[in-house]
Amino acid sequence: TQLLEQSPQFLSIQEGENLTVYCNSSSVFSSLQWYRQEPGEGPVLLVTVVTGGEVKKLKRLTFQFGDARKDSSLHITAAQPGDTGLYLCAGPTEDSNYQLIWGAGTKLIIKP
Amino acid sequence: DAGITQSPRHKVTETGTPVTLRCHQTENHRYMYWYRQDPGHGLRLIHYSYGVKDTDKGEVSDGYSVSRSKTEDFLLTLESATSSQTSVYFCAISLGTHADTQYFGPGTRLTVL
Numbered sequence: 001t002q003l004l005e006q007s008p009q010f011l012s013i014q015e016g017e018n019l020t021v022y023c024n025s026s027s028v029f030s031s032l033q034w035y036r037q038e039p040g041e042g043p044v045l046l047v048t049v050v051t052g053g054e055v056k057k058l059k060r061l062t063f064q065f066g067d068a069r070k071d072s073s074l075h076i077t078a079a080q081p082g083d084t085g086l087y088l089c090a091g092p093t094e095d096s097n098y099q100l101i102w103g104a105g106t107k108l109i110i111k112p
Numbered sequence: 113d114a115g116i117t118q119s120p121r122h123k124v125t126e127t128g129t130p131v132t133l134r135c136h137q138t139e140n141h142r143y144m145y146w147y148r149q150d151p152g153h154g155l156r157l158i159h160y161s162y163g164v165k166d167t168d169k170g171e172v173s174d175g176y177s178v179s180r181s182k183t184e185d186f187l188l189t190l191e192s193a194t195s196s197q198t199s200v201y202f203c204a205i206s207l208g209t210h211a212d213t214q215y216f217g218p219g220t221r222l223t224v225l
Binding site: 009048 | 116155170202209214215216218219
């Protein structure tokens with residue numbers, strides 16, 4: 001059974017600090033996606049990583065896909081209150097490309 | 113924003129009553145999904161559809177049924193609501209290609225008393 005485990009479950013830090021959150025599995029994924037969800041809204045895609053070792057940057061957010069394609073990380077530099085939200089990772093199931101397995105998420109709060 | 117709406121946005125109902133949630137898209141995407149989101153569980157797939165009248169079960173389908181009579185509409189029905197079905201329900205759509213993005217509606221908060 002494919003599982004995605006996210007850590008930490010909850011993180012509260014001050015504005016300006018750096019942080020890293022993780023998405024780990026014992027299974028190999030063909031790709032992983034990161035979504036951000038704000039309160040009262042649905043998740044919105046931030047990035048998709050496809051190649052092992054791939055690094056993608058989105059302003060102050062840096063996403064990395066592990067070399068073995070079993071894990072991914074999200075690093076935020078100089079966090080801002082606007083980064084507050086639930087960060088979810090997701091990957092396609094072994095059986096199909098159109099179904100996703102979801103991690104439980106990291107709830108991030110950035111205090112001004 | 114992807115053209116996805118959900119109705120109602122909030123609903124309170126009593127145990128044993130039937131409930132239908134509606135998802136409507138204007139994007140003509142082939143795949144549509146119903147998820148529930150509960151604290152500590154992330155998003156769990158209830159049912160999905162890969163075309164008109166083509167649906168299949170997800171990991172938590174017990175107690176739920178779906179129908180898709182038109183490309184743009186995907187209905188989720190709780191035949192006899194239970195308190196364990198209190199949750200936030202999200203509809204999503206996708207093209208269904210590899211590493212495809214799923215676009216989500218705003219969610220429906222359902223409370224079963």
